[in-house]
Amino acid sequence: MGNVLTRREFLKVGSAGLGFGFTASALRAQESKETVKPLRCGFIGVGGRGTALLRNVLQFQDVEIVAICDITPPNLQRALDLVEKARGKRPDAWGDGPYDYRNLLRRDYLDCLVIATPCNWHSIMYVEALNADMHFYGEKPLAITARGVKWIQTTREQHPEVVVQIGFQWGANRARAHVIRRVQEGAIGELIEGRFHRYNRWGSLGRWLDDRRLSGDWMLEQAVHEFNLMWWVTQTHPLAAYTVGRAHVVAPDNPKRDVTDFYTTILEYPAGLIVHYAHGWINPPGFTGMSTRFIGTKGALDVLGNYLQLRGQKEPLKGEGPGGDTREHLRNFFDAVRAGEPKMVYCGIENGVAASYVGLLIRKALDEKRRVTFEEMLNDPQDLPPLPAA
Numbered sequence: 001m002g003n004v005l006t007r008r009e010f011l012k013v014g015s016a017g018l019g020f021g022f023t024a025s026a027l028r029a030q031e032s033k034e035t036v037k038p039l040r041c042g043f044i045g046v047g048g049r050g051t052a053l054l055r056n057v058l059q060f061q062d063v064e065i066v067a068i069c070d071i072t073p074p075n076l077q078r079a080l081d082l083v084e085k086a087r088g089k090r091p092d093a094w095g096d097g098p099y100d101y102r103n104l105l106r107r108d109y110l111d112c113l114v115i116a117t118p119c120n121w122h123s124i125m126y127v128e129a130l131n132a133d134m135h136f137y138g139e140k141p142l143a144i145t146a147r148g149v150k151w152i153q154t155t156r157e158q159h160p161e162v163v164v165q166i167g168f169q170w171g172a173n174r175a176r177a178h179v180i181r182r183v184q185e186g187a188i189g190e191l192i193e194g195r196f197h198r199y200n201r202w203g204s205l206g207r208w209l210d211d212r213r214l215s216g217d218w219m220l221e222q223a224v225h226e227f228n229l230m231w232w233v234t235q236t237h238p239l240a241a242y243t244v245g246r247a248h249v250v251a252p253d254n255p256k257r258d259v260t261d262f263y264t265t266i267l268e269y270p271a272g273l274i275v276h277y278a279h280g281w282i283n284p285p286g287f288t289g290m291s292t293r294f295i296g297t298k299g300a301l302d303v304l305g306n307y308l309q310l311r312g313q314k315e316p317l318k319g320e321g322p323g324g325d326t327r328e329h330l331r332n333f334f335d336a337v338r339a340g341e342p343k344m345v346y347c348g349i350e351n352g353v354a355a356s357y358v359g360l361l362i363r364k365a366l367d368e369k370r371r372v373t374f375e376e377m378l379n380d381p382q383d384l385p386p387l388p389a390a
């Protein structure tokens with residue numbers, strides 16, 4: 001290679017003086033001094049979520065948006081306009097067919113990517129990004145079939161240095177990390193029960209989200225956020241699940257909507273922990289809400305509330321540390337890219353794997369109307385998600 005730098009070497013030189021051991025806050029201090037070389041970032045998919053991510057990234061002066069790819073022209077134009085207005089320079093535009101993103105992966109001038117495409121695209125795009133040694137922030141879920149998850153895991157083993165952040169932005173909250181650490185140290189004793197639910201409003205989001213083959217269904221498209229919390233706290237996976245639920249309730253006249261309108265699942269974890277989770281779209285005003293709680297022998301944890309409540313005590317113990325959501329999650333990704341440190345991310349591929357596997361277990365139990373074990377889910381032969389012809 002002579003004196004040609006790899007992308008990773010280039011980033012390290014570009015961030016001169018920021019060796020190992022530096023912190024994210026040190027990086028932010030550097031950022032404000034404008035001494036760091038900007039990271040050149042591309043986007044694939046700038047619909048609802050991609051645009052929200054783009055608006056956040058535009059707040060980082062040390063990140064340039066140099067290329068955007070989207071196959072829906074109005075979405076592409078909107079994103080290009082946004083960047084041009086904010087930065088005075090229009091990124092390169094891509095989107096000539098569903099596989100044009102491959103040209104982005106080939107471009108040497110990119111340091112990293114943000115990918116926010118519909119779920120059926122995740123496994124192939126993530127595998128190809130890994131194979132291209134391209135750092136990426138990829139939206140959840142990791143994949144919507146067990147084969148898709150394994151494909152990414154195998155590819156990841158061959159590219160351990162690629163920085164990957166999965167879009168579980170709840171993982172960026174440091175007060176939450178603090179209370180979860182306390183629980184893992186035994187603050188609430190042995191975990192006995194998990195009480196989880198997400199009651200969305202009554203309705204349909206339309207588009208690909210109504211189509212199970214494209215979204216994976218709600219236990220993959222949406223509830224993986226909660227499953228990532230379960231993984232974060234327990235650091236293990238359920239042994240088995242039993243699920244019941246119904247489709248065609250919200251839009252009975254629309255045969256194209258085949259996602260599950262509501263379901264309830266029981267997850268059996270090791271050591272007697274039982275987690276129940278209810279999820280649905282059949283909630284009139286006043287009936288929506290979420291619960292992300294664990295009960296232990298000595299107290300309880302409210303995960304999204306960031307506090308513990310010990311038995312016999314009046315006051316809750318609140319998590320200490322800064323909050324954090326999408327912006328901090330993205331910031332953590334770019335800091336890890338600069339550092340060339342895949343382990344620095346809040347939610348890496350292992351989070352994506354763990355959360356997707358819970359979704360897949362629940363979906364298989366629902367479809368087969370029986371208790372399904374984790375091993376049975378792992379061996380599910382279902383094909384990779386459908387994609388358009390190249």
Ligand SMILES: NC(=O)c1ccc[n+]([C@@H]2O[C@H](COP(=O)([O-])OP(=O)(O)OC[C@H]3O[C@@H](n4cnc5c(N)ncnc54)[C@H](O)[C@@H]3O)[C@@H](O)[C@H]2O)c1
Pocket residue numbers: 044045046047048049050069070071072075097098099100101116117118119121139140141167168169207221
């Ligand atoms: N982390 C979160 O809280 C959160 C919130 C919403 C959505 N999401 C996730 O973000 C992803 C996108 O969801 P959305 O709501 O933005 O969907 P969307 O339909 O609004 O946007 C998807 C975009 O991807 C583009 N696209 C599709 N195939 C493409 C291809 N082959 N090449 C280039 N562009 C392509 C579409 O044209 C569209 O603009 C999903 O995985 C979803 O689960 C995450």
